[in-house]
Amino acid sequence: MIEDIGTNGTSPSKTSPDFNRTNQACGSTVSFHSIQYKVQMRSGFFCKAKPNPKEVLTDLNGIMRPGLNAILGPTGSGKSSFLDILAGRKDPLGLLGEVLIDEAPQPPNFKCLSGYVVQEDVVMGTLTVRQNLSFSAALRLPASVPQREKEARVDHLLRELCLTKVADAKVGSQLTRGISGGERKRTSIGMELIIDPAVLFLDEPTTGLDASTANSVLLLLKSNMLVFILQCVFTVCTQDGQSWSNYNHVHPPAALLHLPAV
Numbered sequence: 001m002i003e004d005i006g007t008n009g010t011s012p013s014k015t016s017p018d019f020n021r022t023n024q025a026c027g028s029t030v031s032f033h034s035i036q037y038k039v040q041m042r043s044g045f046f047c048k049a050k051p052n053p054k055e056v057l058t059d060l061n062g063i064m065r066p067g068l069n070a071i072l073g074p075t076g077s078g079k080s081s082f083l084d085i086l087a088g089r090k091d092p093l094g095l096l097g098e099v100l101i102d103e104a105p106q107p108p109n110f111k112c113l114s115g116y117v118v119q120e121d122v123v124m125g126t127l128t129v130r131q132n133l134s135f136s137a138a139l140r141l142p143a144s145v146p147q148r149e150k151e152a153r154v155d156h157l158l159r160e161l162c163l164t165k166v167a168d169a170k171v172g173s174q175l176t177r178g179i180s181g182g183e184r185k186r187t188s189i190g191m192e193l194i195i196d197p198a199v200l201f202l203d204e205p206t207t208g209l210d211a212s213t214a215n216s217v218l219l220l221l222k223s224n225m226l227v228f229i230l231q232c233v234f235t236v237c238t239q240d241g242q243s244w245s246n247y248n249h250v251h252p253p254a255a256l257l258h259l260p261a262v
């Protein structure tokens, strides 16, 4: 079920395939049409195993306009699979339907123009917060961007993400204590914001954080809507919609998509 979607089921024209940086001025609209996703499971023992297809997503249609857009559902309901599909990161095997960005198919370089913060953070524990952001800048920004500009972007992000105080602290790992959970999450968001993405996808940015830290991450995303990103799609794991209702009044999203349990 998707809320606040007025144009479900319509077939938009595909006459504007020029998804580029200028679209960022007003934000990008993501729409999805007749999305179905099946995976091939196998049941039984080794050579006697029989293919057993499992339908993960069934006939999803909707539009996500610029703003915060949330995908809700219990564990295993297909939130990560759907986010991968919207971000153009899913193997087309077993996938039907189409995703349009500003009414045109995703361009081949969509992965470079969008940011994706995965469910399990990929920050490097042995590096400092600044080194992680600089590493992302070196990898993700074109070689034509001067080093001084890359450093300036890192400094700007550290300020925006309130990470200046821990900029030179090691992130740490499960074995060695480092920065806090919220700081770690903000660092992994910063690693994606470095490219100024037109659309930012986040898989469960609040999971594992206490209510106050989760709230600060959502506030951060909301405040950065004007500075960096204009379109943000994220997933939240909910059993009964209760946990999202805590934030819904504070951070009303542009659209809410509820995925039922599989």
Ligand SMILES: Nc1ncnc2c1ncn2[C@@H]1O[C@H](COP(=O)(O)OP(=O)(O)OP(=O)(O)O)[C@@H](O)[C@H]1O
Pocket (backbone or CB within 6 Å): 039, 040, 041, 056, 073, 074, 075, 076, 077, 078, 079, 080, 081, 082, 119, 237, 262
């Ligand atoms: N490639 C795959 N092979 C087998 N099963 C898969 C595959 N991809 C997804 N699934 C199954 O599809 C269902 C949805 O998975 P998905 O990771 O999208 O759920 P989720 O809502 O993100 O769950 P969680 O909240 O626990 O992260 C799960 O039951 C998962 O096992």
Ligand SMILES: [Mg+2]
Pocket (backbone or CB within 6 Å): 079, 080, 081, 119, 203
């Ligand atoms: Mg998931």
